[in-house]
Structures are given as structure tokens and as C-alpha cells.
Amino acid sequence: MKLSNYYIPTLKEAPKDADNLSAKLMIRAGLVRKLGSGLYEWLPLGFKVLKKVEQIIREEMNRAGANEIWMPIIQPKELWEESGRWEHFGDQLLKLEDRKGAGFCVSPTAEEEVTDLVRKDLSSYKQLPVCLYQFGTKFRDEIRPRFGVMRSREFYMKDAYSFAATDAQADDWYQQMYDAYQRIFTRCGFKFKAVEADTGAIGGNFSHEFMVLADNGEDAIADSDCGYAANTEKAAVKCPEFPPLNEDELLPMEKVDTPKAYTIEDVADMLKVPTSKLIKLLLFMADGKPVVALMRGDHELNEPKFRAFLKCTELVKADEETYTKITGSFVGFAGAQGLKEKHPELPIYADNYVKGVINGVSGGNEKDVHTKNVTPLRDIKVDEYCDLKIASAGDICPHCGKPFTFTRGIEVGHVFKLGTKYSKAMNATFLDETQKAQPMIMGCYGIGVGRVVAAAIEQSHDDNGIIWPAPLAPFDVALVAIDYHSNPEVKKHADEICAALEAKGLDVLLDDRDERAGIKFKDMDLIGLPYRLVVSSRTVKDGQCEYKKRTDKEAVRWNLSEAVEKILAATGK
């Protein structure tokens, strides 16, 4: 392919709204363009990479025995009402009406659609298990689209769904997909890790996320020596046992003035106590009902964990008005001592660590007042102590008792065992061996194809641009011809090498532009093809060319006559 015929609008500078490294490089290298918030066009070079990733995924899905299908992106409202998600999916669901007023949504995922598909065709255990998959556009109206194609609103996804007659079959499909994902991300050239994950809005029994390890990944991973690894959204934390209360140590509660101390830090400074002595009161609405969570001042509440604990669908912070009404106090000054006595129906949960607070500090239930010497086990009626905190430095793995280490990652794929959530709701049943109707047992398996491309760049780049892992590179070889138009010898050799490599099945990008060498090299570094050959007046006069891998510092000279063979050897083709 001649660069003069190819649409690669590279840029010196990234636009201001490109908010992470891969977004900047994808725009600068001419892989994508932004149409609007969370909406991207894929240009030829980027689209080629997207297709490479797609092909790796397709091959491994087929190898695992899944069948490729294609389903509409516009889905009827009725299916989503059957599953209950028309209401519960939340604002990410883009809803539409057709000219007759019938309701539809733009697919953010396709459990309903595929369940409807199989329930119409499958009726016997003899037809199960099956696994269907598709590639297609998804739309989620993300609150904060960011990081380019990594968290966009419209994005390209591979989604697969398995249907089984027995739990063993369902688990087997989960494992097949888990193994296929291991092969896919290995083939992409990633450093990655499968971690236990929260089951989120999709719901279900258990799930793993596949994380590409990258310093500025959006997700944090808690890792343990024993092999347990989990998204910190999910990571269970073991709290140490606290000794029984020693009555002699306990001081009586006492109110103190804390004017204008609105934050945990303000209060701790003013009262000269560590933040770990403070008890935070958080008020949430869980599916519309108020619920209190108490946390130690230095710990953060993990909302997905709390949501899973409460088994609720929607969990949001209560607004100021509700807070004031229920606690009878101002935001920042509410304490849970006496709260249960006032509101017996109000559930109060506390993180396990709160149990260990002795003579602590809590809101005083009056403006500018806190209460000292609060000992929750003595002073606060708690319904249940439970694990609510976000895993953080120093926390202990519940499986081996050793401290976690933390890394960051980008979630590129997700496998869920769904169980019968959708098949029950949508009546997708089959007749078992005894002719009894049973709900199918489902799994679902997604990969964000566009996010994989961005993750590859996050993991592999330098100051000059992208460094593609060879299996994802849009072209195998960059062939830079300098003086192509002014020196017939250069043109002849460059064309010959290009034709010979293409004949061997290599994809070559021949830079035949009438540009200075410096500009050509800069563009090629930015684009990040794994191997570069340079043919110029200087080299051809010695019967040579220059060769450099994208990761090499210096180029080496090769004889023109050997160039094709040597490149084939280097690329392993």
C-alpha cells in the first residue's frame, strides 16, 4: 500500500479534549476521529487494527465451539420489560420510538435479544448446550465518556451467550470461554490478568474480568500471594479480630464544639486525633429506601460491595433534604448514636473495622458539634457489621491472610455465569430427560474490541508514538523511500521490495510521499509499525538499505539483495 494513496491524517499535537495517552496517540496517529461526546470514527489505519483484534477473537471463539450470528442493534422494548431491565438498566439505556409509537432501545448488551432468539427454537435438553456470539455496535449513554474509545458511548463489542441444560454444562462453557480469553489476550501480546469481579447491572452468580495491566488503567486490582486477585470494586477484605471491650478504658461520650469542621480531616485536625478514630455516617437510598452505612474516617465505602450486600439494584447517596430529615442533623454533623432508637425501621450497617473504634469521634447531631468517646459496640445499635470497604494498602487477603499488593489495569473482557436470571424472567425453558420444563442456565461473555486497541497502546508506546505488538500492527513493515520521486534507483528498489514482500503475504506501507526524511521517520514512529526499512539515495548507491525494529535505537545496514529474506525471517512469516 502506498502512503500517498492512504488516508492517514497524522497530527503534531493532540486536541485538548484527548484525556489520556492512548486517546492522544490514536488521534495523532490518525486511527480515529471524534464525532461528538463518546462517538468516534475509525479511520483506515485504526479500522485495520480493530479488524485484526476482531479476527483473533473470532478464531478463538470458533475454536471453542461458539457460533457467530448477527443480531439487530435496535431491540423491542417488550423484551426489556420481560427481564425488568427497561426500568432498571438506568440512564445508560438509550430509548427510542418508531413512527407508530412503539418503544425500542439501542443495544447496550443483548441478553434479552439472544434469550428470545433461543427460546423460540430450542425446546429439548438434546439441543443444549449452545454458545452464540456476535460482533456489533453497542450504545451506552455513559455519564462521563472519557479516554477516547476506551469509555465511549458507541463502541464495538464481541458478545457471546451460552445456554446449558445442567450446571456442569454451564460451568464447562464458562471455563471454555475463560480459556479462549486467555488465548485471545496472549495472542494480542498483552500482559494481563483475570480477576474476580463484581457482577454489576448484568447480575448473576460469578464473574471474572480480564485486565490489561497498565499504570494509568481505570481499575485497581488487589493481588494476593495465594493467587486470589480481584477488582477492588469486589475484593473481599479480612478484618482482624478485635479484643473484647475493656470497660476500664471506655470514657463517657461528650459533646465538643467543632465550628466549620466540615471534612474528616478538619475534625481530626481540630480534635488532634487520627482519622482512623472518626466514624463517618453515610446515608444511601437503596431501591428508594434509606439505609445507613458507617465507615471508619480513613476508609472508603465500596458502593458495588454495599449494593451486592444489600441485594438491591439501585444504590444512590441520599440528597441533603433526606439526610437532614432522617438524621435530624446537618450533612457532616450526623452521628449514629441514638439513631436506631429514633428510627427503629432504618437499617444501620457498619463496616467490620468500625467495631474496633474505641473512644472515637462521631457527628454530634447538631451544627458545628461532634461527640467524643463514641465506642460503637457500646453506643451505636448496628443491625450488622459487614465488609464494606474498598480494599486499600495494608488490607489482608481473606484467603491467605497476607497483605494485598495493588496494581492497575484496563478491563478488556468480562465473563459472567448468569445462571437462570434471564431464562426464568423470559421463560426460556427446555424439557429435561424426564420431560420436565427447566430454565436454561446462561453465561455471557463480552470483549470491548475498541478498548482492546486502546489498551494495546497504553501498554506499548514510547515518547515518539505507538509500538504495536506485531499481531495487532496495521501493517507488518514500514518501507520508507526517500527521494522516491527524484531518484529512479530508489523507486525501483522500493517498489521491488514492496512487491516481493506483498507476494509473501506481508502487509507493507510504502512511504512514497515527497516529504523530508525527518517527517517520514516521525510519522512512522508515531504509527508504530514493528519493522522499518529505509531505501534512500545514500543507501542504494552502496547497494544497501537500512533496517530497524520500532524498538531498536539504531538502524543497521542490509544488502538490498538480502532485504526480503531477512525481513521475512525477522517477522517470522
Ligand code: ATP
Ligand atoms: P466497565 O466496568 O468498564 O463500565 P462493564 O462491566 O460495564 O465495563 P461489560 O458490560 O462487561 O462492561 O461489557 C463488556 C466489555 O465491553 C468490557 O469488558 C469492556 O471491554 C467493553 N466496554 C464496556 N463499556 C464500554 C465503553 N463505554 N466503551 C468501550 N468499551 C466498553
Ligand code: MG
Ligand atoms: Mg459499564
